[in-house]
Amino acid sequence: EIVLTQSPGTLSLSPGERADLSCRASQSVISSYLAWYQRKPGQAPRLLIYGASSRATGIPDRFSGRGSGTDFTLTISRLEPEDSAVYYCQQYGSSPQTFGQGTKLEIK
Amino acid sequence: EVQLLESGGGLVQPGGSLRLSCAASGFIFTSYSMTWVRQAPGKGLEWVSSISGSGGATYYADSVKGRFTVSRDPSKKTMYLQMTSLSAEDTAVYHCAKTPHPRILGGTDYFDYWGQGTLVTVSS
Numbered sequence: 001e002i003v004l005t006q007s008p009g010t011l012s013l014s015p016g017e018r019a020d021l022s023c024r025a026s027q028s029v030i031s032s033y034l035a036w037y038q039r040k041p042g043q044a045p046r047l048l049i050y051g052a053s054s055r056a057t058g059i060p061d062r063f064s065g066r067g068s069g070t071d072f073t074l075t076i077s078r079l080e081p082e083d084s085a086v087y088y089c090q091q092y093g094s095s096p097q098t099f100g101q102g103t104k105l106e107i108k
Numbered sequence: 109e110v111q112l113l114e115s116g117g118g119l120v121q122p123g124g125s126l127r128l129s130c131a132a133s134g135f136i137f138t139s140y141s142m143t144w145v146r147q148a149p150g151k152g153l154e155w156v157s158s159i160s161g162s163g164g165a166t167y168y169a170d171s172v173k174g175r176f177t178v179s180r181d182p183s184k185k186t187m188y189l190q191m192t193s194l195s196a197e198d199t200a201v202y203h204c205a206k207t208p209h210p211r212i213l214g215g216t217d218y219f220d221y222w223g224q225g226t227l228v229t230v231s232s
Contacts, residue, residue, distance in 0.1 A: 035218035037219075037222075044112075044203065044223055044224045044225070045153075045203070045205075045219075047218065047219060047220050047222075050218045050220075056220060088152070092216040092218050094216065095167075095214035095215055095216050096155055096170070096215070096216070097216040097217070098155070099152050100152065101152040102152060102153075
């Protein structure tokens with residue numbers, strides 16, 4: 001199965017800054033079938049990005065995704081306090097679909 | 109508004125059984141595949157099982173194959189996960205999630221809506 005490694009484990013930034021979250025796959029992700037989710041404590045995960053770069057419905061354009069093959073990045077520009085959460089990547093191009101271990105983003 | 113509400117979690121002894129439910133609303137239930145994803149304490153997300161919109165195709169992670177059964181009842185707009193032969197390794201919050209497609213190849217897809225989850229604890 002494809003192992004997804006997210007880095008950094010924790011990221012601490014200030015409002016207005018930009019966050020770059022990395023997701024590296026142990027094998028090439030077929031058709032860039034990679035998604036990103038945001039998870040806040042006590043809430044259901046929320047889909048942010050699918051197909052590596054397509055924003056889900058209602059997601060602000062501050063969130064963007066890029067990448068292909070084995071290297072993917074979620075960028076959050078102009079950070080806001082409510083962006084504090086754990087972010088997970090998921091590959092769904094190969095069975096079984098797998099998730100990264102998450103990056104915790106803290107807003108100072 | 110799409111809503112997914114899980115129920116049925118609780119404390120169960122090793123070797124025991126439990127049935128989880130996921131009540132769906134806000135979308136045409138039979139038009140979309142559904143999935144169970146779990147998160148063990150301190151661990152990452154793990155895909156468990158998926159079922160097509162018609163219910164005709166089901167998929168399982170190797171870790172639960174032969175022990176868990178996924179099903180869905182269109183009349184109740186509810187998906188189920190019957191879990192048997194439970195062990196401590198099955199302790200987790202179980203989320204149901206909706207995919208944006210009626211059929212999923214090999215059980216893989218992304219998830220556009222999730223429920224908050226129900227906690228299953230396997231312990232004596």
